[in-house]
Amino acid sequence: MTTLTWPEFLGQAKQLLEISTRLGDNWILYEKDDQEANSFLKYTQKLRCGVSDDLINVEYHIVYSISYQVPVLYFQAHRSDGSLLDLEDTWKTFMPETPRSELYQMLTQMEHPTLFRPFMAFHPCRTTEILSQFGKPSRNVLITFISLYGPYVQLNLANAYGLDTH
Numbered sequence: 001m002t003t004l005t006w007p008e009f010l011g012q013a014k015q016l017l018e019i020s021t022r023l024g025d026n027w028i029l030y031e032k033d034d035q036e037a038n039s040f041l042k043y044t045q046k047l048r049c050g051v052s053d054d055l056i057n058v059e060y061h062i063v064y065s066i067s068y069q070v071p072v073l074y075f076q077a078h079r080s081d082g083s084l085l086d087l088e089d090t091w092k093t094f095m096p097e098t099p100r101s102e103l104y105q106m107l108t109q110m111e112h113p114t115l116f117r118p119f120m121a122f123h124p125c126r127t128t129e130i131l132s133q134f135g136k137p138s139r140n141v142l143i144t145f146i147s148l149y150g151p152y153v154q155l156n157l158a159n160a161y162g163l164d165t166h
Contacts, residue, residue, distance in 0.1 A: 002070075002128055002131035002132045002137065002138075002141060003068075003069035003070060003128055004064070004069055004070065004071070004141055005069065006036045006037060006064060006066075008141075009064040009071065009142070010039060010064075012140045012141060012142045012143075013029055013039070013040075013041050013062070013142060014029065015140055015142075016041065016140060016142050016143055016146075016161070017029050017041070019143075019160070019161055020161075023158060023160055023161070025043075025158070026043065026044065027041055027042070027043050028041070028042050028043075029041060029042075030042045030061075030114075032114050032115075036066070037063070037064045037065075037066050037113065037114070038114050039064075039114075040061045040062055040063040040064070040074075040114060041061065041062040041142070042059065042060070042061055043059075043060045043155065044057065044058065044059045044060070045057075045058055045060075045154075045155075046058070047077075047093075047154055049077075049079070049085070049089070049093050054079060054080060055080060056077045056078060056079055056080075056085065056093070057077070057078045057080075058075055058076070058077045058078075058153075058154070058155075059075060059076050059078075060073065060074070060075045060150075060153070060155050061073075061074040061075065061112065061119070062074075062142060062145070062146065063112070063113060063114065065113075065124045066113075067124075068124040068125065068127065068128065069128075070124050070127040070128055070131070070145075071124075071127070071141065071142055071145045071146075072121055072122065072124045072127070073121065073122050073145075073146070073149045073150065073153070073155070074110070074112055074119040074120065074121045075119060075120050075121075075153055075155075076119050076120065077089075077090060077093065077094075077120075084118075087109060087120075090107075090120055091107070094107075094152065094153045094154060095107065095152060095153075105123070106122060106123065106152075107120060107121070107122055107123075107152075107153075108120070108121065108123060109121075110123075120153075122149055122152075127145070130148065131144060131145065131148075143157065143161050143162060147161075147162065
């Protein structure tokens with residue numbers, strides 16, 4: 001099984017941040033306070049909305065789940081006027097080909113555990129199972145996790161993250 005303790009999550013988040021800095025990428029580590037699981041990785045980018053073709057700002061958070069002991073991908077998508085994409089528009093923008101019955105099981109709105117605001121999130125119930133299918137453990141589970149889940153919501157890591165040997 002592939003689970004992480006909070007210190008392991010934080011250590012791997014800092015490793016990812018170091019790689020991001022070397023690559024000139026814009027990941028940051030948000031630290032609310034010293035409490036366990038009150039820090040997360042944050043990445044922002046602008047994308048075209050699949051519904052209206054407007055430019056949207058997407059903010060991604062990689063958060064530690066205390067219950068499941070795995071990373072969880074949370075995100076919000078805002079229109080240029082600051083309004084959030086609703087659930088339907090989010091699905092149409094990020095997963096237009098996925099049947100609705102599968103979407104309810106994968107991607108849903110949940111309260112962010114650190115910010116206490118509604119975010120879209122991939123439910124963490126199968127993350128351990130998915131990550132453990134790779135046999136040899138990853139040197140950085142967060143990079144593996146983002147590489148697996150991120151493309152579903154247009155969050156793509158450069159290949160250099162996986163090739164980094166520092």
